[in-house]
Amino acid sequence: MIEAFGNIDIDTASFLLEALEGAAEYDDSSESWGPFLEPFLVDPSKALRILSTDLMAIPKAKANLERKRNDSDVSNFSEDSHNPRAESENSPFDCFMKPHVTPISGAHNRAISLRQLRLVFDYVRQFDDGSGYLPWTDWNQQSDTYGQQLQVKNINLYHVVDFIIKPATKQYQCSLVEILSTTKSQPPKWFVSHCWSHPVEEFLCSIEEHARVRNLSPDDFWWICGYANNQHFIDADINIDPDPRKTSFYRAMQQCEGVLLCLDSMAKPFTRIWCSFESAMIVQSGERRLLLDIAAVVDGKGVVLTDGLVESDLTQGPKFALEAKREREIAFPLELLEKGYHIDIRQASASHETDIRRILNAIAGVSAEDLGAKDPDLSHPAFERTNQKLRGIFAEAGARKAGEAGRLESLMQVLRGDMERTTLTLNLGGCQQLDLTSLVALSGHPNLSRVVIDCSYCVLPKMSWIEKGLTKLPMLNELTLNLSGCSDVDASALGAISHISTLQKLRLDLTTAVSQM
Amino acid sequence: MTGVGHALTGLRHLLKLRLDFGCCNRLKDVSPLSDGLASLSRSLRDLKLNFQYCDCAVVLTGLEDLLFLTHLSIDLSYTPLGPKCRGLYFIKNQVRLQSLEMCFEGCRDLKHLRWFSTLGTFQHLETVDLDFAYTNLRGAKGIKTLHEAPNIRHVRLNFAKCSLIQDISWFPETVKRIPQPEVDFSECRGLPPSLQRKFESFEDLIAAFPEDIDIVRSDALQVGEQVKFFSPKEKRWLSAEVNNIDEDGNVTVEVIRFNGLGGHIQVPEVKRKERIRRQSRSVTGNTNGD
Numbered sequence: 001m002i003e004a005f006g007n008i009d010i011d012t013a014s015f016l017l018e019a020l021e022g023a024a025e026y027d028d029s030s031e032s033w034g035p036f037l038e039p040f041l042v043d044p045s046k047a048l049r050i051l052s053t054d055l056m057a058i059p060k061a062k063a064n065l066e067r068k069r070n071d072s073d074v075s076n077f078s079e080d081s082h083n084p085r086a087e088s089e090n091s092p093f094d095c096f097m098k099p100h101v102t103p104i105s106g107a108h109n110r111a112i113s114l115r116q117l118r119l120v121f122d123y124v125r126q127f128d129d130g131s132g133y134l135p136w137t138d139w140n141q142q143s144d145t146y147g148q149q150l151q152v153k154n155i156n157l158y159h160v161v162d163f164i165i166k167p168a169t170k171q172y173q174c175s176l177v178e179i180l181s182t183t184k185s186q187p188p189k190w191f192v193s194h195c196w197s198h199p200v201e202e203f204l205c206s207i208e209e210h211a212r213v214r215n216l217s218p219d220d221f222w223w224i225c226g227y228a229n230n231q232h233f234i235d236a237d238i239n240i241d242p243d244p245r246k247t248s249f250y251r252a253m254q255q256c257e258g259v260l261l262c263l264d265s266m267a268k269p270f271t272r273i274w275c276s277f278e279s280a281m282i283v284q285s286g287e288r289r290l291l292l293d294i295a296a297v298v299d300g301k302g303v304v305l306t307d308g309l310v311e312s313d314l315t316q317g318p319k320f321a322l323e324a325k326r327e328r329e330i331a332f333p334l335e336l337l338e339k340g341y342h343i344d345i346r347q348a349s350a351s352h353e354t355d356i357r358r359i360l361n362a363i364a365g366v367s368a369e370d371l372g373a374k375d376p377d378l379s380h381p382a383f384e385r386t387n388q389k390l391r392g393i394f395a396e397a398g399a400r401k402a403g404e405a406g407r408l409e410s411l412m413q414v415l416r417g418d419m420e421r422t423t424l425t426l427n428l429g430g431c432q433q434l435d436l437t438s439l440v441a442l443s444g445h446p447n448l449s450r451v452v453i454d455c456s457y458c459v460l461p462k463m464s465w466i467e468k469g470l471t472k473l474p475m476l477n478e479l480t481l482n483l484s485g486c487s488d489v490d491a492s493a494l495g496a497i498s499h500i501s502t503l504q505k506l507r508l509d510l511t512t513a514v515s516q517m
Numbered sequence: 518m519t520g521v522g523h524a525l526t527g528l529r530h531l532l533k534l535r536l537d538f539g540c541c542n543r544l545k546d547v548s549p550l551s552d553g554l555a556s557l558s559r560s561l562r563d564l565k566l567n568f569q570y571c572d573c574a575v576v577l578t579g580l581e582d583l584l585f586l587t588h589l590s591i592d593l594s595y596t597p598l599g600p601k602c603r604g605l606y607f608i609k610n611q612v613r614l615q616s617l618e619m620c621f622e623g624c625r626d627l628k629h630l631r632w633f634s635t636l637g638t639f640q641h642l643e644t645v646d647l648d649f650a651y652t653n654l655r656g657a658k659g660i661k662t663l664h665e666a667p668n669i670r671h672v673r674l675n676f677a678k679c680s681l682i683q684d685i686s687w688f689p690e691t692v693k694r695i696p697q698p699e700v701d702f703s704e705c706r707g708l709p710p711s712l713q714r715k716f717e718s719f720e721d722l723i724a725a726f727p728e729d730i731d732i733v734r735s736d737a738l739q740v741g742e743q744v745k746f747f748s749p750k751e752k753r754w755l756s757a758e759v760n761n762i763d764e765d766g767n768v769t770v771e772v773i774r775f776n777g778l779g780g781h782i783q784v785p786e787v788k789r790k791e792r793i794r795r796q797s798r799s800v801t802g803n804t805n806g807d
Contacts, residue, residue: 477530484537491520498527506528507535508521511567512542 093123096164099179101172104186107237108251110177110228111188111221114211118218119180120227121204124164128152136163142351143197157196157203157226158351165231173232180227188223189216190293191253193278194262195269196226196351206262206295209302213328214293215311222260223252225274250281258291258307265297267339270394273348277359279390280345292397296336303332305397308427322430322457326404334401340394341414345386346378385420392418396425403428403436403458412441422475423450429482434458439465443472450478456509457485463493471499479503484511525553532562539569539592547571548578551604555579565590569620572597580607587615587641594622594648605632616644622675627652630659637662648675650701655681657691664694671697676705677715683707689726698722738762744770 091097104110127134134150140158150159165176172179177186190210194203207222229237229248237248253259259282261269269275282290291307306325313321313328345363350356360376363386395402395414402411403426415424424442428434434455442448451470460483470476479500483489489510497506521536534557538544547568554561561583569592589611598621608617609632617636621627627649636642645663654676663672672695676682682705692698700722701715702708716722738744742759757770 492523494520495523497524501527501529503528504530505533506524506531507537508524509535509537510521510541511537511539 092119093126095119095179096123096168099168099171101174101178102181102184103174104178104181104184106251107175107228107230107248108223108255109185109187110175110181111186111223111252112177112180112227113186113219113221114207114216115218116177116180117204117207117222117224117227120160120164120176121200124155124160124200125152153201154199155201156199157194160200161196161226161231165226169231173230175230175237176227186221187255188221188252189257190214190220191223191249191256191259191278191290192262193259193269193275194224195264195272195275197268198262198264202264202297203262205297205300205302206260206304207302210260210293210295210304213304213306213310213312223256225249228252247281249278253278253281253290256290258293260304261292261294263294263296263336265336267336270340270343271348273345273350273356273359276343276345276348276386276390277363279393280363280386282393292393294332294337294394294397296332298331298333301331303329305329305332305337305401307397326400326430329401332401334398334405334407337394337398337401338407338410340398341391341410343387343390343394345390346383388418389420392421399426400428400431403431403434406433406435408436409438409441412438416441416445419445420447421445422447423452424448425452425454427454428458429454429456431455431458434460435462436460436465437462437468439469440472441469443469445473447475448473449475451476452480452482454480454482455486456482460486460489463490466493467496467499471496473500475502476500477502478505480507480509482509483513484509486513489513519549522549522551522553525550526556528557529560531557531560534561534563535565535567537567538571539567540571542570542572544571551579555582558582558584560585562586563588567592568596569594570596578604580604581610583607584610585613586611587613589614589616590618592620593624594620596624598624598626608632609635612639613641614639615641616646617642618644618646620648621652622648623651625651625653627654630654630657633659634662636660637665639666641668642666643668644671645669646673648673649679650675650677652679653681654679656684657682657687661687661691663691669695671695671699673699675701677701677703678705680704680706685712689722692722695719738768 124134127136129135132151132153134152134155136150136155136159138145138148138150138159140146140162143156143158145154169176169179192207210216210222211218211220225238259278261275261279263269282292293307294305296303296305306329309321309325313324315321316324346360348356350359354372357374357376358371360378360383361371361374364376364380364382366374366376391414395411399408399411402408415421428436436453436455451473466481470479479497481494491510494508497503525531525534536550538547554564562585564583564586565588589608591605611617612635630649633647636645647660649657657674657676660674663669672692674692679702682702685702685708688700692700696719698719699715699717702712703715705713712725716725738759740759740762744757744759745755756773758773759768760771761769763769
């Protein structure tokens, strides 16, 4: 074994061996050795190479080991959640150290409240050594911090599952929510789609901002897979099936007002198969339209792009409501959302190769028993269809930001590509200078039957898009144009609507529009 | 407005139209809309127009050609109605209407309600919502026959702050057979203070006009018929059965009471001029288990 360490000095090699021995003592279950042993077992030389090139990681890991040795509870490292600061009487962290389970039937009923989420992160912070470092080393090969000592600022849900959730729930083999909850059900209000590599600190920041913007209380519930699903029997809770209605994700989503997509600085959810699968379910969520909010963190502050106006906007009155929305979303980076225009579910990644296979097969409609067995047929038209739908969802969600930035062209191309779309809603209200000429890209779209365009309180220099775009939609039977509060509307351009002979429902809102009519 | 009017001319399949011109303070003339609306005469079923706070007189012609409307909503609040507001007479011909909603709030020119005089003959009419708040109306003759519409279920009438109204003797008769009436006479200074309020249910009305509401005439009743009996004492509806109608038309009903042990007993009670009405699906919710 020592030989495998190559050029590493003997002290380091000994330390690594000791670390391995320590891991072996830590738990009898080979499943729980994962984070410690996996890199060595899978590719020992690679793991050591990373350690040897990151000179900082070794002394930190060494110090960590020594500290643990000095601690009398070292052998119970994870089982007893060893932090002395957390072990005072009536500690709020008792639920992690001396857990009591409240079984909740169905993962879809195991949403987590903001208060509970804060508790999880506060518990993580208890392990901070004072300089922002945590006593754990990242052995997740797919992590950017692989081989390094974890810090409060970069710990993510992969680590939280390994170092907090699994140890805390080990005794009862349950989900984390079941040890945090005191009620038999925590039905979700919002569904959260996110990437597990998103730092928990940033993630919490997004949820906090979402709660603030949507006026949700700390006791409202968000469904977050890592906390809702039983991490000891994950397959049973997830239940990937060609019929998405059978998954816990779908069931949870059905109870929600909407979906909150949490984007990290790299917009990784657009490249992750699970996030794509969840987003695909928004499309398939039946008659009821789910709201889609999108959160990002900019300079340590959460920003949420909301689907429509929120309560606090509306208190400002119709005109200033849009202004309030614009103000609160101004920092949202449009370029993050634009990455969603290129989403390709066939290229998406996951921690486990089998998940990719099963999800792709599920989307392609492969029968339940063959999901894990067959290699997905990447030429299946369902993938491109799903891609187009997903791109369309994100394009629609970012329309106002794109309109404001004068970047509607690529967005219209994306929407044009979504050939199965029957409904288009463009909320562009409050854009200072709105040029909708790129709407022409939609002309000839074969299935668009319902179009809602909200240009309220915009400055609309040109309105030729009605004639060149809307009148060229062969299936259009329902049109809503909100031009309320627009200055200098060219009302004569509205005459072109008379050419849409298929129209059955028309709503024109010119309330307070200042125009020569 | 010409553009909007023109937009409607080619829409031969249009079923539902909603136009909002609220607060368009530079709108000078809405007449160009008339031709456009007239062109929809055969197709249009649902029309909603909003001219709230427009400065110009809303004179709409061409609406009389709309013969198939089932839902109509027009908001004329705070607009000058013009000397005759002729266009609104088209409402008299809308025999297919199921719901009618009109708002005249703040229309100081509003003097009469003759446009609504035929509503009682509309066979399909179910919902009527008329708002006359802050107007100079003196009476409401035009809507007196409202209760004659056979399918009418919900009526909302708002006369709040109509300070020239002094007589509402027509009112109990007008709403007496409407299951869900909602009438507001708040701050109608010409009325006795006890009537300057909002009536939100049938029971509320009976309590305010106990002598004026003869809910079902006795000649329309038959012995043995199940009716609802409103007990002024208990201030609630009770199930009852007609067991006698004398020569003067006085009705005797037997109230069916729940004895608390799972069975029913009948308690004969002889009343003069009892407030009763027929059993119907619309009122069964008032039984409170009796």
